[in-house]
Amino acid sequence: MCAEHVTPTTLRQHTTQQLIDSMALTLQDQPGVGLAAPQVGEQLRVIVAEDKSEYHKKLSKQLLKAQGRVPVPLTVIVNPEIEIIDDALQYFFEGCLSVEGYRAVVPRARSVRVKGLDRDGEPLEVKAEGWFARILQHEFDHLQGDLYLSKMLPHTFVSEKNFAKDWIDALPYEISKLVDQKRSKI
Numbered sequence: 600m601c602a603e604h605v606t607p608t609t610l611r612q613h614t615t616q617q618l619i620d621s622m623a624l625t626l627q628d629q630p631g632v633g634l635a636a637p638q639v640g641e642q643l644r645v646i647v648a649e650d651k652s653e654y655h656k657k658l659s660k661q662l663l664k665a666q667g668r669v670p671v672p673l674t675v676i677v678n679p680e681i682e683i684i685d686d687a688l689q690y691f692f693e694g695c696l697s698v699e700g701y702r703a704v705v706p707r708a709r710s711v712r713v714k715g716l717d718r719d720g721e722p723l724e725v726k727a728e729g730w731f732a733r734i735l736q737h738e739f740d741h742l743q744g745d746l747y748l749s750k751m752l753p754h755t756f757v758s759e760k761n762f763a764k765d766w767i768d769a770l771p772y773e774i775s776k777l778v779d780q781k782r783s784k785i
């Protein structure tokens with residue numbers, strides 16, 4: 600099911616503003632780096648993203664660099680439209696707050712531009728690369744009713760526990776080996 604376009608009247612409503620606040624809080628509490636309104640039971644085209652530097656502490660500098668992962672302040676986008684700027688596919692593990700306990704490698708475009716509105720209804724344009732581009736593609740999919748499960752490489756699907764043990768610090772060349780394992784078996 601596709602989430603609904605948010606009209607200017609709906610956006611101004613107290614309940615919608617409350618929804619945005621509560622999504623931002625949920626994101627902090629989980630913690631996660633992105634959330635879409637359908638994940639909290641509202642079929643509205645609203646996404647929030649935030650990637651705090653404290654989330655990066657456990658990860659190696661090498662990995663952060665490979666992922667193009669830098670801190671992102673809280674960003675609210677209403678009625679996002681996504682455009683791929685660089686379609687070079689990046690292969691990394693990702694997870695989802697709606698699919699708790701698992702991760703999988705999902706190919707995502709390296710860079711995107713997202714146009715929409717901010718929470719006050721003002722036009723907003725975000726150009727994102729690397730990890731932020733991945734977050735935006737993931738959250739946009741939620742608005743289309745898609746989970747990463749439909750885009751992941753199924754043979755890379757692992758439990759959170761095994762991810763933490765074997766893959767949390769995996770660099771692109773290591774992930775490539777895993778991705779290619781299946782291909783060589785075919």
Ligand code: ZN
Pocket residue numbers: 694695696697737741
């Ligand atoms: Zn998700």
